[in-house]
Amino acid sequence: MRSVYVIGIGITSFTRLEYPLSEIAAYPAMMAMKDAGRKEIDHLYVANMGSGRVNHQTGLASAVVDTLSLTPAGAEAIENGPASGASAIKTGYMAVASGVHDVVMVTGAERMREVNNLEATEFVATLTHPLAEYIYGVTLPSLAAMFTRLYMEKYGVTERHLAMVAVKNQNNALKNEFAHLQQEISIEGILDSPEAMTNNPYVAEPLRFFDCCPVSDGGACVILASEEVARKVERPLVRLAGVGQATDTHAVHEREEPTDLLAVRRAAAKSFEMAGLAPSDVDVAELHDAFTILEIVESEEVGFFPKGEGHLALERGETAIGGTLPINPSGGLKGRGHPVGATGIAQAHEIVHQLRGDAGERQVKDAKVGFTCNFGGFGNNVVCLTFVRGN
């Protein structure tokens, strides 16, 4: 297999974008071409979850390849729920590593704000088990809430820990001009003040408003290339060294131990094995914090901290920018926003910035190894990526 490098990156603001979905996918792609200094692309993958349902548009890849004037390059869309982004990167990786293509563009986009929040929540809920979950009115916040309750009882995580993740990530987002949420929050305001329960009401107990990511529009892109091409690009080399994917039961209640996220554990292990690295080698990570609890649990399952101790590392400040292992310096899904199909690519976008050393105010000092975890379904289809600076 050939080595695969990221030669160009681009992103839109994550917010409400009143543009056609294909433009939301095309804009970061053009930024990425500019970043890479090349317009020749062999193949395009477009990550998206809901265009058919939310935007009444199918065949998105054909629209995007044409918007970008990249025809006759091949193009297709990749859908893997909220992990569509990293799945598309994985597919792009295989195309370059196998020698089928030299330069592959992977762009992701979602326009969820076309519908109101209630419909957006309903749309995302369609990824749950249709007979065992969806028909009973399950939504992602409600599944996450049940999971959180179990986790709290078993491992001693408290609402304060959840609020600490929210504050850390939403305030990291203030350092990211592309992030959706640009409002500082504090533990006092969301947990301790007499008005905190109104500022931060329960959405699905024990999860509160600020424990949930916002509904966002947005797009992100990475361009992957072979070493031969990458060496000609005037950008610091960033190699996609490990790609791991794993699945778990579709319905959450079928899992032997519902507080274990086995797909995360396995996907991370595969990704590290392929990269020849260990969790302890990671300098910076972007984890899928659609709900604050997920950052804590994923930080354990990928191997950064022992099971049940993620919240203790959080308490010690280890996951803050400036800590020993900063998690979600971009703001994560919580602060940067979560346009589902674009999220996995936005995570990679952040890690490339970090490894290039140009992440500005949120730069993690001397980051050499970066890691992403993109969580599909409720942990039933997970893709983890490991990136390294240089070779």
Place this chain on the structure above:
Amino acid sequence: MSADLESILRPVDNPMPPFPAKHVTIASGEEMVIRQVTRDEIPDILPHVAPLIYVERDFYDVVAARVYSELLSYYRYRIQDAYVLVAQIDGELCAVVNGRMATPEVGMSLHTLAMRRGLRIGAHAFAAKMEYHMDIMGQQEVLIVAESPIGFRRWMIEYNLEKRFDVPHELGGVPSWALTKELFDRARATLVVGRRPVPEELLEKAHAAILPPSDPPTPPEDLLAATRSQYDSTGTALILQRWRQEGKV
């Protein structure tokens, strides 16, 4: 003929008790003061409402245009039994809410305009206005409408408002929703919060000046402008975008 037309045109307000200022700690941890403004202060508010008339999202345009006209009418005595409350953080204007005493028993909620988003500032300001109608004026119900889906979520869903569709609302004659005393009492514990009296220092700062909103909603940028300009050697798209942001076109 020297008839004093103004005395005919100018409505005579019925007495209304003042809204006692309160303060709320918002999600950022900052202290927000909600207080009633006097007519004299309206000219300090209008310039911060005007730019929102050009923000299409969330019906800011419709709401801001109506609020502008209602505030101006209040200032120039062309609306009866109206009041205006503002929310301020360190003097900064964060939200404007207004309404009317339609009859001694029935309140007419006019508008809620949040100028800083993401911190439930609008929701707190709306709750204060409901408190004014129910607890301070002692009314039986308030008639409410929403222009935007987020308004609908905040008022109709969060307060579980009752339909009063046979009553056209003053805003556009659309069917009304009602907050009754019972619904208000149910919402009291969770939605209607804040403390009184406001510490002297906070109140003084709020009265000292109505400062401009630091991060008001703005019209969206042209997403593709920067990229188009790459293919457009004259850079017209970028210049146009800047002009648009500066309000020149």
